[in-house]
Amino acid sequence: MSGRENFAGAVGAVMAMAGSAIGLGNIWRFPYMAGQNGGAAFIIIYLLCVVFLSLPIMLSETIIGRSSHSNAFGAMEKIAPGTGWKWMGLLTVISPLIILSFYSVVGGWSIGFAVKSLYPGFDNSVSSVFGEFSSSAWKPLICHTIFLLVTAVVVKAGIRNGIEKFNKYSLPLLFVLIVLIAVYSLSLPGSEEGVKYLVKPDFSQVTSKTVAYAMGQSFFSLSLGVGTILTYSSYIKKDTDILKASASTAAFDMLFALIAGFAVMPAVFAAGIEPGAGPGLIFETLPFIFVKMSAISPVLSHIVAVLFFLSIVIAALTSSISMYEVGTAYLVEEKHMSRNKAVAVIFAFTWILGILCSLSLGPLSGLKIAGLCVFDFCDVLTSNYLMTFGALLYVVFVGWKMKRQTVWEDFTNGGRQDINVKVFKPLYFLIRYVAPIVVILIFLSNLTL
Ligand code: PHE
Secondary structure, three states, X not given: OOOOOOOOOHHHHHHXXXXXXXXXXXXXXXXXXXXXXXXXXXXXXXXXXXXXHHHHHHHHHHHHHHHHOOOHHHHHHHHOOOOOHHHHHHHHHHHHHHHHHHHHHHHHHHHHHHHHOOOHHHHOOHHHHHHHHHHOOHHHHHHHHHHXXXXXXXXXXXXHHHHHHHHXXXXXXXXXXHHHHHHHHHOOOOOHHHHHHHHOOOHHHOOHHHHHHHHHHHHHHOOOOOOHHHHHHOOOOOOOOHHHHHHHXXXXXXXXXXXHHHHHHHHHHHOOOOOOOOOOHHHHHHHHHHHHHHHHOHHHHHHHHHHHHHHHHHHHHXXXXXXXXXXXXXXXXXXXXXHHHHHHHHHHHHHHHHHHHHHOOOOOOOOEEOOEEHHHHHHHHHHHHHHHHHHHHXXXXXXXXXXXXXXXXXXXXXXXXXXXXXXXXXXXXXXXXXXXXXXXXXXXXXXHO
16 A cells, blocks of 8 residues: 555564563463463463464464555455455454453553552552452543543554554563562562462473463463454565564563563562462552552552552553554555544444443443353453464464465565575474464363363
């Protein structure tokens, strides 16, 4: 498309992709998933999943996006015109919007908690703070609205001036914040147990479920199967090395998840709290820790609490922006809307669905879909089914539908990247055979979880 924007360079592209990958998945989901599934053993399996499964999938998405320079729907039509693949592409335009809806609610909680932790009374009422806050009617709605509005403003500003710029400044800040929190957490008395938990594997707890969860977590954390990496890759220039870009993204994401683990787990053990506390871990557990700390220094406990929730907000924003862009690019390029109008349409959809998700944890808890409240339904539908299905779709498309020569051209930049020429064969094998088989097996096992 003429006049289509792109990222200024390889660094901008990696920052944006890493921004998409690093998010609530790393700070909120990773520590509690590791906590519930055997600590270090889960982490080792997770790392193997990232390298042998998620990286080939990520490359597939990158190849589709970069070689077509199109949105998630248009890319399929451009590469395989007149086939049903575009409808599969459309599915991956819709799924990130569903994720964005509940993601924005959790992003909103983080804003709410960052503000709450400024107040002196924050540490007295902790035990019920999270439940009260997330199930109340209007407070989380206001926070969800603010979170979504900030996302919309960045996306509206465009690829270079909005998305690239935001990621360029916020990602380094995020790393600094999380390292500071980890250092603080590690300095707490009793934190050694948490470190042990993260580095000493206990394989006796590992089951096939652990592997399924580790794979699901790596898909979620790397933003796979829902068109975000595809859409961002469509803004990557032709001469950028996509293996380097994808591998760096995965490496940053893993590094961040590990540091977040060291920020959360030592504090959890220092406070003597059960590591498998589940999704409420960082919202319910950490405030307890801040209370404990306030016995030592109330001011410090407030500062750490604010910084911690602020870092969650930033991490969530860099991800929500990428989800928002998938739908925006689709509406602009396929429905010929102006960028402003497209941003407004996406806002309306995700704002309303987000309101339903939020209310479903409180006043609307009686409204059930397949036995689940709206929030949980959207989460399970996307994390367990749509993401896995989308990931399968992308590897099958690259491995079986696209011509090998086209894939080779794109992967090696026309044979100009020496290392990529060398690793093409094994990676293509992973994309064509290993990834689809493993993803299908896990998909089936998800049905029985
Ligand atoms: N990867 C993001 C995280 O770790 C979540 C995400 C999922 C972002 C799907 C975009 C698309 O929080």
